[in-house]
Amino acid sequence: MITEGTITLRTADGVSLEARLGLAGAPTAGLVVCHPHPLYGGDMDNPVVVRVAEVGAGLGWATLRFNFRGVGGSGGTHGGGTDEQADVAAALAHLRSRVAGGSVVLAGYSFGATVASAVALEADGLAGLVLIAPPLAFPGFEPAPLERFEAPLLLVSGNADEYCPRESLERLGAGLARATLRVIDGANHFFLGRLFPLGEVVAEWVRGLQAREAPGRRGAG
Numbered sequence: 001m002i003t004e005g006t007i008t009l010r011t012a013d014g015v016s017l018e019a020r021l022g023l024a025g026a027p028t029a030g031l032v033v034c035h036p037h038p039l040y041g042g043d044m045d046n047p048v049v050v051r052v053a054e055v056g057a058g059l060g061w062a063t064l065r066f067n068f069r070g071v072g073g074s075g076g077t078h079g080g081g082t083d084e085q086a087d088v089a090a091a092l093a094h095l096r097s098r099v100a101g102g103s104v105v106l107a108g109y110s111f112g113a114t115v116a117s118a119v120a121l122e123a124d125g126l127a128g129l130v131l132i133a134p135p136l137a138f139p140g141f142e143p144a145p146l147e148r149f150e151a152p153l154l155l156v157s158g159n160a161d162e163y164c165p166r167e168s169l170e171r172l173g174a175g176l177a178r179a180t181l182r183v184i185d186g187a188n189h190f191f192l193g194r195l196f197p198l199g200e201v202v203a204e205w206v207r208g209l210q211a212r213e214a215p216g217r218r219g220a221g
Helices: 047-058 084-098 111-122 166-174 197-220
Strands: 004-012 014-020 031-033 062-066 101-110 128-132 154-160 178-183
Touching: 004 084, 004 154, 014 047, 014 084, 031 047, 031 084, 031 111, 047 062, 047 101, 047 128, 047 197, 062 084, 084 101, 084 197, 101 111, 101 197, 111 128, 128 197, 154 166, 154 197, 166 178
Parallel strands: 031 062, 031 101, 101 128, 128 154, 154 178
Antiparallel strands: 004 014, 014 062
């Protein structure tokens, strides 16, 4: 169970977004999670989004999940994935302000993965990027080209995902030197009955990220 508070984010173009911020003690790292397509029922209470946020909280990280514009209590209207990039930027800025300059990872599921990938290319100082079931079978909703992304990247989907075929995910990962690819057996696009192994995959990758950063933190003291 995540202990969260309700907050309001304000985007650069003046849209108010409802969000849930999870803080435990004084976290020095954080995780922003982006939800699936708003026009198909996606919101920040999606089970995949909640599961990923739970993983971050369980590792002692601050977590932030939010509703894209036009969803739930958020203002504005759906922007086709372009205007939503300002929503992600606002979430990242807020979480960075709460983790004392520590590491911030951006995660997105399905449509959220598409938007997150575009923001990641322009964001400074991201510690990592998690793309869950990016909708590779949908022309126009593929992730942004990530060859320029220099931080660690996790690509994860299920082997029964009808919207993110395994072969397509493997092709995407093959061209990205810093990518880790994981395929969850028996999982479809919605991870029905497979939320636990999804969380374990994300947790394993985050622990690896923490381990790689640890020597730098010790040397900085």
